[in-house]
Amino acid sequence: MISQDQARNIALVCLDVDGTLTDNGVYIGRVATPEGAAVELKRFDIADGLGIKMLQRAGIEVAFVSARESVATAMRAEELGVKYVYNSRSIPKVVALQELTSALGIPLEQVAFVGDDLADIPVLKRVGWPVAPANAAPEVKALAKVQLARRGGDGAVREFVELVLRASGEWDNLVAQYVADAEASGVPAS
Numbered sequence: 001m002i003s004q005d006q007a008r009n010i011a012l013v014c015l016d017v018d019g020t021l022t023d024n025g026v027y028i029g030r031v032a033t034p035e036g037a038a039v040e041l042k043r044f045d046i047a048d049g050l051g052i053k054m055l056q057r058a059g060i061e062v063a064f065v066s067a068r069e070s071v072a073t074a075m076r077a078e079e080l081g082v083k084y085v086y087n088s089r090s091i092p093k094v095v096a097l098q099e100l101t102s103a104l105g106i107p108l109e110q111v112a113f114v115g116d117d118l119a120d121i122p123v124l125k126r127v128g129w130p131v132a133p134a135n136a137a138p139e140v141k142a143l144a145k146v147q148l149a150r151r152g153g154d155g156a157v158r159e160f161v162e163l164v165l166r167a168s169g170e171w172d173n174l175v176a177q178y179v180a181d182a183e184a185s186g187v188p189a190s
């Protein structure tokens with residue numbers, strides 16, 4: 001599906017958030033205090049997180065590109081050391097993509113974008129590697145060069161990461177390094 005040369009050429013992986021890094025669900029409520037501050041929670045997949053760390057170890061830039069303002073998204077990005085986060089309603093995804101690729105000096109053909117819904121179509125049409133999780137809208141799947149077997153929030157991002165890093169021939173070394181680092185830190189690898 002992706003050749004070794006193609007995989008080695010990918011320099012930036014952009015990830016939609018809702019429905020790609022999550023199951024598309026959003027828990028909305030209020031804290032049970034007199035002030036009752038509003039809260040919004042999302043559920044992220046831990047295996048996706050490790051996949052993102054592996055991309056970073058391989059020298060591939062990672063960005064979260066969402067059109068929904070969310071503290072949960074910002075917190076998850078910070079936890080994973082993802083430096084590029086767009087989660088503002090006022091910045092269309094296409095503008096975010098243009099800003100990011102010109103700031104990083106990465107041509108669009110070296111960008112992969114994983115997205116599940118109609119809002120992603122404008123960006124998916126522009127990048128070299130449009131990718132759809134299993135739950136993506138039919139219109140998104142029709143555009144995608146890579147269709148994943150797993151759903152957003154259930155390992156779709158990890159599946160894509162492994163696809164790229166196995167195709168590039170780097171996966172086994174990255175795993176060996178990860179395990180060695182985990183052993184050196186005294187924390188059992190699990």
Ligand SMILES: [Mg+2]
Binds near residue numbers: 018020116
């Ligand atoms: Mg989405």
